[in-house]
Amino acid sequence: xxxxxxxxxxxxxxxxxxxxxxxxxxxxxxxxxxxxxxxxxxxxxxxxxxxxxxxxxxxxxxxxxxxxxxxxxxxxxxxxxxxxxxxxxxxxxxxxxxxxxxxxxxxxxxxxxxxxxxxxxxxxxxxxxx
Numbered sequence: 001x002x003x004x005x006x007x008x009x010x011x012x013x014x015x016x017x018x019x020x021x022x023x024x025x026x027x028x029x030x031x032x033x034x035x036x037x038x039x040x041x042x043x044x045x046x047x048x049x050x051x052x053x054x055x056x057x058x059x060x061x062x063x064x065x066x067x068x069x070x071x072x073x074x075x076x077x078x079x080x081x082x083x084x085x086x087x088x089x090x091x092x093x094x095x096x097x098x099x100x101x102x103x104x105x106x107x108x109x110x111x112x113x114x115x116x117x118x119x120x121x122x123x124x125x126x127x128x129x130x
Contacts (some may be wrong), residue, residue, distance in 0.1 A: 067120050076109055 081104070089097055115121065 071115060071120070075108065075112075 082101075084102075085097070086100055092100075
C-alpha cells in the first residue's frame, strides 16, 4: 500500500485532470458539432436548431441593463456572506455578532444609497420625434 502522502498527490492529480477535462470539454464538443464551412464566413446561428430571422446586429441594448446586471451580481455575492453569519450566529458571544451584522448591512445600504444618488436607477426616457 502506498504512503498516505503519495495517495494525497494522486487525489490532487485526479482532481486537476478532472478540472482540465471539464474546462476543455465544451470547446471539443462545440468543435465536433459546429457547422462545417470551408472558406466561407457565415453569420447564421447554430445554437437552438431554428432558422434565424432578422439581423442580430440591429438590436441595441442600453447601458443601464448592464449596470443593473453588475449591481445585481455585486450585491448577490455580498448577500452570500450573510449565510455564514447566520450559521455561526449562536457561537459569537454577546452583541458582537449583531453589531458586525449591522455594520455589514449598513455598508451595503450606503453603497445602494451612493448608486441611487449617482442616478444609476433613473432611466432616461427616449422619445421618438416624428
